[in-house]
Amino acid sequence: MATPIPAPAADAWAAPVPRRAPRPVIALDRVRKVYGQGEAEVRALDGVGLTIKRGEFVAIVGASGSGKSTMMNIIGCLDAPTSGRYFMDGIETGELDEFQLAQIRNRKIGFVFQSFNLIPRTRAVENVAMPLAYRKVPRRERHQRALEALDAVGLSARAGHLPSQLSGGQQQRVAIARALVTEPVLLLADEPTGALDTHSSEEILDLFESLHARGRTIVMITHEADVAARAERVVRMQDGNIISDTGAVR
Template sequence: MTAEGRTAGTVPVLRVRNLVKEYGAGEARVRALRGVSLDVERGDYVAIMGASGSGKSTLMNILGCLDVPTSGTYLIDGADAGRLDEHRLALLRNRRVGFVFQSFNLIPRMSALANVELPLVYGGVRPAERRARALAALEQVGLTDRVHHQPNQLSGGQQQRVAVARALVTAPALLLADEPTGNLDTASTRDVLEILDRLSASGRTIVLITHEDDVAGHAKRVIRLVDGEIVDDRRQAPVDGPPPRLPEAAP
């Protein structure tokens, strides 16, 4: 069994075909995505890179079922997102996608434990099971001693680890991380990337959106976007030994 609790098969976790996204109309029309196609297999760790305006954030929103394409198809874990109404799309997003955002997106007046439980509350999971699963997720990210702390009592790195635990608690088919180290210092960046490395080694499927080469270097595969098109898609040689350490911040 994979870490997602399903038997690995031939169906990719993500299958995207000819994805187009346009904004505006007429002369003001902007094509953010121009026929993007890709597969992400179960257990893969993919970094999607691109400069500002490359389309990577638009692609992330569509992959996470936060937006819909103008045309093209998108299947997640075999389910065709384009054929779902808003309610079923929300269920798909809650059950099969775990999100980690640059800004953490934690609820300020809730404890770390309550923040991690939140997706299970929306999913109708009973309180005892919610608590057990949330505690297990917090243990995975090394925060068993911070379960009752509120976000303002945690460092930025600890807040992001809570966000990773919240993303894991539903056992999603896909972990989708959007610039997860963008607001972190060097030490916290290293901690979060090491957690993602361990999750990948355990079989998690991860798609990481980033503009940083050091961060993308942790992934097994790097996809580069330019002007809404994939210009490079290559697998990286595995790194022997522990994950590479990032350079220390300048004084």
């Protein structure tokens, strides 16, 4: 379960050596997800294949019922596919047990939800530090890294506030800080602007863009076309299938 260390910057100056292409962050191979049985059978995902490389900013769009939420659950290792294989940063998730999946979620994925999902009655900085607590980072270091993460989303002044004392946009930024504090390989956002006004939405999307510019891999689930337009790659879903994909830019 050792987290592969991303190639150090110094490598860029090294002489080019023939190497395999860097492994994709997400690789879905004929993934199916079926709910119910017989008459009531619903194919939420019907053999989806998708590869997302490191550094991409992808929007997965589709109407409600298109399977994009199921896609999000599977990509986020919150749910297992009925059949097919899913490689998360090169690790086949189908072979992992619950404990290992929890560790994958903790180490490799940062979640941003539509309804922020901060823990109530817990200060912003403690919310941000929480994923680190689950990987046994010492308390002092946790606090330090949480403050840095809050600083990165421009909220260091609100570190001591409770979620209830923050606006929606601020809460979402705290949630993004929490997602980033573990330095995950993937930032997975589920309708991140769904509960925000236009102004706050713009702020969040600007933040995503700047994170993307700094090399983060971001997957954003949304049903709003103008939000999806901010991404560099748009994957459109319908009835459990991908119907269009603007494709990888790089």
